[in-house]
Amino acid sequence: MYFSFETIQTFVVGFIVVYVIHWIKKPRLSENEPPMVPYKIPIIGHTIDFVFNADTFFSKCRKHYGDTFNLYVFSQVITIAGSEASQEIFKASDSFSLNEAVKDILPLHHVLPRVNGFDGTQHMAKMIREEITGNLSLYTGRMQEQLVISINKEIGDCSDPKVITSGQKFFSKIIARPMANIIVGEEISKHEDVVNTFANIAKGLGIFLVLPPFLSFIHPKIHQQVVTLPIRFGWNPIRKDINTLKNYLRPVLEKRLKDKEILGDKYKPPLDIIEFYLNEPGYGAKVITDEYLSYICEVLAQLIFGSVHTTARHIAGALYDFAGRPELWDDIYEEQAKIDKECNGVLAIEHVDRMVKLDSFMRESIRTFGDVAGIIHRCMEDSYTFKNNTTIPKDRIVYIYLNDSYYNKVYGPEPRSFQPYYGLNNKIPATKIDKNYYAFGAGKHACPGRFLAINEIKICMHKLILNYHIKTESGKINEKRYVGPFVLPPSTGIVFEDRKK
Template sequence: MDLSFETIPAFVWVFITIYVIYWINNPRVNKNEPPMVPYKFPIIGHTLDYFFNAENFLAECRQKYGDPFNIYVLGQVNTIAGNEIAQEVYNTDVFNLPSAMQDIFPLHLVLKSHNPETIGQVIKTVREGITANLPLYTGRMQKQIMISINKEIGNCSNPKLIITTNENFAGIIARPLADILVGQEISKKEDVVKAFADFTKDFLSIVAIPPILSFIHPKVHIQFIALLLIFGWSPIGKHVTTLKKHLRPVLEKRLEDKKILDDKYEPPLDIIEYLMDSPEYETKVITDDYLNKICEFLFIIVVVSIHTTSSHITCALYEFAGRPELWDDIYEEQVRIDKECNGELSSQLINKMVKLDSFVRESLRNTIPVAASPHRCLETYTLKNGMTIPKGRVVQTYIMDIHYNTTTYGPEPRTFLPYHGLENNLSASKTDKNYFIFGSGRHACPGRFFAVNEIKVGLHKLILNYHIKTPSGKTEKKVQIGPFAFPPVSGLIFENRKK
């Protein structure tokens, strides 16, 4: 190839640009920090290993450098905290999850009211409005789940292979949540249920944009997404519009009823009523701004619940379908409870599903990413082992190191232990230092009790009504994309049980 005089400046500028990016991103690790894992390629660092070989890469790093250690991914240093350190991170207010999540899950760009204050209100709402009322929601939950099962799976007098299992279960999970969030009237609207089911999936199309610009700085990638949204690309705007259309007349009627009936007004049991009674959302007129605020708040709850819960119940079904040695034992428990309640579950009877609960816990233990749940260090912090985490550092939770530790789960921790929870008096919703699916400590997921109940009720109804198996007759491998795990895609075979 001939180089003309004119091409030389172009090569010079390319070299200067690469050098500047490298200089900006060159990781500066202090002596007292966790050890930095060496890497071969400037700028790229460990990015390729992390996204294409996460499980083996982090296991090798853990064995060689201990817990914690530092890696260099997408232009920034990340500290990886495993079984020994993660608990300290979760129990210290210096480490903040929402701050770190904004860089990879920029919900604040599409839901403008998403901020630390709103997140605090969401947590309070879930605890007081949902968890505290679980017994009152149980009957409605199972009714809505059965409507969805009949719609999504239906009659299987002949064996039926359902390929899009995870998408189907997003709809099954969305319906009871819609009932609780926006009430029994609005949750009958199929377009609202679909909006709830599809919201997170469509938002993930934003998250799926390759973060190439993060090699310069994570904020550059976020600004790029912001520009796309400013110029009209919004895959989730239609869902907000759908909810607003149905929500306005219901809220207006409730305000009018309160005014007319006064003390005789009987408040419906749902989250929109809870919000209207709270000081932050109290109003005398339903304006567009108020409606936007309520809708965005509800979709924050949707985005942190439906996708994860539907993935968990899908993975649990695959585990059940691929383990015929468990079928009779778990089925017999469901039959016994069904006879006891005559088809109408109560919270007390859901709590009696001890074998199913233990099975769900074990499925959740194995439905894990290699690493996830980033926390940003808000102030320089010295760990109990003497290592220092600098201000601004993102600490990733090495979940596989926690869930597969040999001290708790034996010499072969990847073995599926269906009754480990039952034998050790550990429920599926109970967090501890060896089980981080719902976080840990003071910052554990407040919606985990509802999520586990929803999963158990869904499995209970499905196992009672269908024989469920995998096409291969064995357990199917989960789909691994980078450090993240997703349900298998081979499909499940459903066949009506003989009554």
């Protein structure tokens, strides 16, 4: 076979270019790091397995390389922390930062510049604990009322079976209504475009979560720069929604300030989040200016995204789990019918607490529908040494290997099987965090909104199960979808049919 000089020259140049790129992009490890899992393709490393085969791949790596190991993904080294190392990370809150890690994949500091993305989450957690969790019994009736309105509007009459196919997007619309009622109050949340705004904010900010960082093969920062380029030139995925909130908030906030001034101690503050912020040092105002409205709407956008996006995902997963398991239908329905009779159709917090079978089912759904790995952290110290004597350097991104906690021997010989009454039998509610259940994080940064989320999901499931026969369109358990190590609800159909009263 004959090769021309030009062909040989091109081959040599190409080889040199590939070699140089490989040398530049070759992972640099510091001393005593967790083991690097071998890979075959330079530059690409483990990216293909990470994106398309995370569950099986991580399981093999855990078996062969131990509790912590390194992968080379999108041209950067990441550390995967198993159940033992994960406990250390959650406890070492000064050594690791969730917020700094999230900025790489969810650059909200560009979208919400006044609050710098999620930098205000510590105060937000305080607000959720005091204002929402502390008043959960007062919010229960309002959540129920708003969820019933949503269900009637989005599902409605199903005397003829109706197929719903939009999964998480669909449930974002259902969850948006009660969250709007809690966050911006009863008066503002009556407007349909405000409810739509809550669903749109969850969707608009969620766009960043599904964009694979392919440009990170060149440099990790390039992906973030390119993704946020339209934002820095004026485009904002939620600008219209922010403006809608501002238009409705201004007259309400102005009236509240005026009423406070006139009524003094006789003023009765409404129970909602905007009233909390209006009185909170650093967040309140004596005059409602355009700048203040922009600022407070960015604060609310954080809260909306965290509450609507996550809750919709969990309720979608739970409904698919219920719809695909006919062996559970009668048992869980009977519990809901009994409670409905006891409360005469009007739930109070004590009735929600008595939904023990539904609560246990919810816990199992969240466990088995959870991400393979997630709750990413960035190492903030010059280096951090785990108890197993492996060390990672500053700025290293660490993924919590969630499946290593979800699927271990605590859950029996077949930990991947669906065990609907595990929580009930072991007296572990869906909100309780332990080393085998990191769905809501752990440590002092554990999600404070989990009590609201679980109650909201239980109320919604309670109403759906009472009113409809629910099954998957295929008649089988639908497979969950993966985006890398992250799980999405199926996109297949769920059939709703009215129960005969």
